[in-house]
Structures are given as C-alpha cells and as structure tokens.
Amino acid sequence: MTDNMVHYNFPSHTKGDTFNGVLFTITVNAVALDLTGAHIKMDLRLTPETTTVAKSFSDGSGITIDATPTKGKFTINAQVIDIAAANYYYDIQITLQSGSIKTYIGGRWNILQDVTYV
Numbered sequence: 001m002t003d004n005m006v007h008y009n010f011p012s013h014t015k016g017d018t019f020n021g022v023l024f025t026i027t028v029n030a031v032a033l034d035l036t037g038a039h040i041k042m043d044l045r046l047t048p049e050t051t052t053v054a055k056s057f058s059d060g061s062g063i064t065i066d067a068t069p070t071k072g073k074f075t076i077n078a079q080v081i082d083i084a085a086a087n088y089y090y091d092i093q094i095t096l097q098s099g100s101i102k103t104y105i106g107g108r109w110n111i112l113q114d115v116t117y118v
Contacts, residue, residue, distance in 0.1 A: 005091070010109040015085050017114065021078040025071070026094070026104050032072030033104075035065050037097030040074055044088040044109060055083050085113035 013019055026033040042057040057063050057076060066073035091106030 005103055006105050007107045008105055009107040010090075012110040012112055013081055014112045015114045016080065016082050016117065019076075019079055019081045021075055023073060023075045024092070024105060025073045027072055032070060033094075033096075035069035035072060035074060035094070035096075038065065038069065039095045040065065040092060041095075042076065042090055042092045044083065044090050046086055046088060048089045054086070054088060055081070081111060083111060085111050087111075 010022070026035075038059070040059045040063050042063065043053045044055040045053055059065050059074070062077055062079060064075045064077055066075075087108060087110045089106075090109055091103050093101060093103045095101045
C-alpha cells in the first residue's frame with residue numbers, strides 16, 4: 001500500500017457468525033510503516049457522514065498490532081459480528097507515535113441478515 005488510501009471491501013458476512021479476521025500490512029514507499037506506539041481505530045457507519053457508529057474497533061479491542069510493530073502489520077481479529085444487517089462504510093485511521101494521523105484503508109462491509117438464530 002502507499003501513502004494514499006486504499007479501498008478494500010470486506011467480503012459479505014452474515015450477522016451473528018464468526019468473522020475469521022483479516023491481516024493488513026501498511027507500507028509507505030515500499031517500506032513497512034513502523035507501528036511502534038501507534039493507535040489504530042476502525043468505525044462502521046451506515047453513511048460516511050453520520051455521527052452514529054454501528055461498531056467500533058481499536059487496538060486492544062478488536063484490532064491487534066503485530067508483536068513486531070516495525071513490520072507494519074495489524075489484524076482485525078476473529079470475532080462474532082452481531083450488528084444490524086446493512087451495507088456499512090468504514091475506514092481505518094492510524095495515529096502514529098509522532099502524533100501524525102493517517103487513514104490508509106477504507107471501503108464497505110455488507111452484513112447480511114441471518115435466518116437461523118442461535
């Protein structure tokens with residue numbers, strides 16, 4: 001990835017099912033972004049402009065930064081996604097140790113209505 005935001009649409013996922021997680025690697029000019037001391041946040045919203053957050057993830061709460069943060073890798077953890085069925089917008093914002101804030105990834109995530117409830 002580059003310093004420009006990359007669009008990634010998550011595969012559709014059924015409400016109430018376990019999401020298997022996804023690993024991202026951020027590179028800037030072909031060099032892994034150092035995530036030492038970084039904070040990562042991801043919000044799901046029905047529209048980009050709405051103030052209502054359907055689900056929020058952050059490092060330590062649904063997001064894990066790699067044990068070697070200089071590799072530029074982090075994971076949206078495996079977890080049950082239990083929010084209303086809808087087509088959500090998201091982006092992933094990274095605040096670096098220096099205080100610099102960048103949004104490297106964004107896109108859509110369609111959550112499908114489940115029919116069989118547990």
